[in-house]
Amino acid sequence: MHKLWLIIQREYLTRVQKRSFILTTLLSPVAFVFFIVAVGFIMSAGREKLRLLVVDDNRFYLHKNLADAEYIDFELDTVSALETLKSSYREKGFDGVLYLPKFQAGTDFFLRQATIDYQCLSDKSLGQASLDDLETRLAEYLRDVKISLSGYDKSIVDKFSTRVSVREQNLRKADSASSIEGMLLGGVMGTLIYLVIFIYGSMVMRSVMEEKNNRIMEVMVSSVRPFQLMMGKIIGVGAVGLTQFLIWAILLPVLYFLALLLVGGQLMEAQQNMPTTGPEVDPATVEAMVSDVSEALGRINYPLRIVQFILFFLGGYVLYASLFAALGAAMGDDQNDSQALTLPVTLPVLLSFYIGISVLSNPNSSMALWASLFPLFSPIVMTARLGFDPPWWQLVLSVVLLYASCVFFVWFSGRIYRVGVLMYGKKVTFKELWKWLWYRD
Amino acid sequence: MDIIEIQNVLKTYGSQVAVNRLCLKIPKGKIFGLLGPNGAGKTSLIRMITAITRPDEGRILFDGQPLNSAHPERIGYMPEERGLYKKMKVGEMLLYLAQLKGMKKEAAQKSLDEWFAKFDITGWKDKKVEELSKGQQQKVQFISTVLHGPDLLILDEPFSGLDPVNSNLLKEEILQLHRQGVTILFSTHRMEQVEEMCDEIVLINKGTNILDGPVKNIKQRFKENIFEVEYEGELPSGFFDRCLDVRASEGRAVFRLSEGQTSNGVVRALLDSGVRLVGFREILPSMNDIFIRLVAEDSHA
Numbered sequence: 203m204h205k206l207w208l209i210i211q212r213e214y215l216t217r218v219q220k221r222s223f224i225l226t227t228l229l230s231p232v233a234f235v236f237f238i239v240a241v242g243f244i245m246s247a248g249r250e251k252l253r254l255l256v257v258d259d260n261r262f263y264l265h266k267n268l269a270d271a272e273y274i275d276f277e278l279d280t281v282s283a284l285e286t287l288k289s290s291y292r293e294k295g296f297d298g299v300l301y302l303p304k305f306q307a308g309t310d311f312f313l314r315q316a317t318i319d320y321q322c323l324s325d326k327s328l329g330q331a332s333l334d335d336l337e338t339r340l341a342e343y344l345r346d347v348k349i350s351l352s353g354y355d356k357s358i359v360d361k362f363s364t365r366v367s368v369r370e371q372n373l374r375k376a377d378s379a380s381s382i383e384g385m386l387l388g389g390v391m392g393t394l395i396y397l398v399i400f401i402y403g404s405m406v407m408r409s410v411m412e413e414k415n416n417r418i419m420e421v422m423v424s425s426v427r428p429f430q431l432m433m434g435k436i437i438g439v440g441a442v443g444l445t446q447f448l449i450w451a452i453l454l455p456v457l458y459f460l461a462l463l464l465v466g467g468q469l470m471e472a473q474q475n476m477p478t479t480g481p482e483v484d485p486a487t488v489e490a491m492v493s494d495v496s497e498a499l500g501r502i503n504y505p506l507r508i509v510q511f512i513l514f515f516l517g518g519y520v521l522y523a524s525l526f527a528a529l530g531a532a533m534g535d536d537q538n539d540s541q542a543l544t545l546p547v548t549l550p551v552l553l554s555f556y557i558g559i560s561v562l563s564n565p566n567s568s569m570a571l572w573a574s575l576f577p578l579f580s581p582i583v584m585t586a587r588l589g590f591d592p593p594w595w596q597l598v599l600s601v602v603l604l605y606a607s608c609v610f611f612v613w614f615s616g617r618i619y620r621v622g623v624l625m626y627g628k629k630v631t632f633k634e635l636w637k638w639l640w641y642r643d
Numbered sequence: 644m645d646i647i648e649i650q651n652v653l654k655t656y657g658s659q660v661a662v663n664r665l666c667l668k669i670p671k672g673k674i675f676g677l678l679g680p681n682g683a684g685k686t687s688l689i690r691m692i693t694a695i696t697r698p699d700e701g702r703i704l705f706d707g708q709p710l711n712s713a714h715p716e717r718i719g720y721m722p723e724e725r726g727l728y729k730k731m732k733v734g735e736m737l738l739y740l741a742q743l744k745g746m747k748k749e750a751a752q753k754s755l756d757e758w759f760a761k762f763d764i765t766g767w768k769d770k771k772v773e774e775l776s777k778g779q780q781q782k783v784q785f786i787s788t789v790l791h792g793p794d795l796l797i798l799d800e801p802f803s804g805l806d807p808v809n810s811n812l813l814k815e816e817i818l819q820l821h822r823q824g825v826t827i828l829f830s831t832h833r834m835e836q837v838e839e840m841c842d843e844i845v846l847i848n849k850g851t852n853i854l855d856g857p858v859k860n861i862k863q864r865f866k867e868n869i870f871e872v873e874y875e876g877e878l879p880s881g882f883f884d885r886c887l888d889v890r891a892s893e894g895r896a897v898f899r900l901s902e903g904q905t906s907n908g909v910v911r912a913l914l915d916s917g918v919r920l921v922g923f924r925e926i927l928p929s930m931n932d933i934f935i936r937l938v939a940e941d942s943h944a
Contacts, residue, residue, distance in 0.1 A: 208743060421721075425716075
């Protein structure tokens, strides 16, 4: 036990004291926040305003002004002929000419018209985003013109529109678990476990390979059991992961608020613009979404979720880290030769990630149930379901199965590890691995 | 008293027999040579003695007790392929390795300071292992093997890759430990080192013990009655007619006694012949010759 503790200490301390660890731990939240801010700025400042001359042969502007859109300024030209404008719009400082030709068939025909094609004339390409904006803006414009031509009052017509949102109410639970809460929580936690398994699992693997290729292994196993060595590494690296998460959990919110203070207004604006693709998502909807999200975040039962998360986090990490340790031990000096070996380990992780994504929108499907019980998938899939309040019996069964498999896989990996670390220069096949399982010590 | 007694040990890996019912005793306080061609089972044997692996059958006694998990703390093992934690500081790493051998931190620190002083390398303590040269790393490796004061030191090709100066330094240290009563099991292919340093040897081939005992006795056992004589003057022609394999040159001759002859008889005849006798000695076979001969015979058998 004392030796295991020594090994854990070394594995932990050598990693935590490394300059690269300190740098990544401190800088990735900074980089992350910087990224978000940068994305915000790019989204808000990335597009230039388009200036268009409008030639309206119908003279709709007598009824209604064509108001500027967010990224497009319109200017009516009622004097010049279209042909002269085609060659002179640039000198006047415009990017193009929007031409609304006259309806020969008359106003009644126009009012019945459901689809209209227009042309925007320019030397350069205006880009799809601008065309989309232009279409939306023109549709609004024509709608208003039609209302006015038909003799209605726009303010009255607008009263017929109603904004609707549907919220789920779970009858089984008093504190309702809404879909949005489940998506948020499940998405974040599932992704975290996925990242943990890959980042720290492969850290375990690389470090085992290093010790093996370094030949320190033979010295080590003449002092301690290979199993102790493997467990020490798994626990030590796991502790490194927990430390990193803890630091991030503290740093990220702090930095986020710091960034908010620094670039406050712009960032908020940028964020509101992010989910919009056109003006059809109006600010009110965005506000409603934001309030929904923050409400959902407020409804989460944090202590319970954190306990559940840690249970699956630990189980999933230990299960996969032990497999990665066995892989590292089995691999020779030539990594390329052994790529095939890693597939059976990485495949279930990838699969469960995709199952997790589908489970987020279908948390009660039968696939969701089976995948969240199957130990190779459950760490990611069950955590993705956590936000949707899966029944207790499923949670308990899933945890029991996961931890039972952990014991099995640790044993299994230990068997491969003890043989693998002392094998050199041989290309390892699955048949060979099977034989290793049954070697006596 | 034997520090290691190997009783009828069998070790297989799958269908491959690495060590085949081997018996061996390693007496306390000796420098013991473990010889054998590549693939003879030396490493498999060492791994069982260091309790890295267990025999399939048979048993190993350490200091009279069946080998248990506490015994590796009394063994220091330097594998042929050297390895250290390259990114660690020398001092930290050595303390770690010594603690894994069951030493208390304070005791390990004390022993470490002594060894550093001895090799005059106190300045290396805070250097990273990877910053040291290869020869320097070898020194650190040796210290890591002996830091915890083992009773049995197992050295696998300890001199490979060392320059003559460091080689000599290491030899002195080994002999020093030997004088302090440490048993040294020494695996090597360099037969001149065996002759120079080993008290006893075992020769292993195909996993079995084909020869063991004190180096002196073995040489006596394998002597072929070959003698060398140096003289001044002229020998009567036909003097060596009764000897075999005669290689004679000016004033010097090497020959093998034929059946029924004695060395005393030859010397007497020499004295009677009137030449001045300068030297006469028996040429014992080198360990190298014995090794090659036995392994070749065993492989053909």
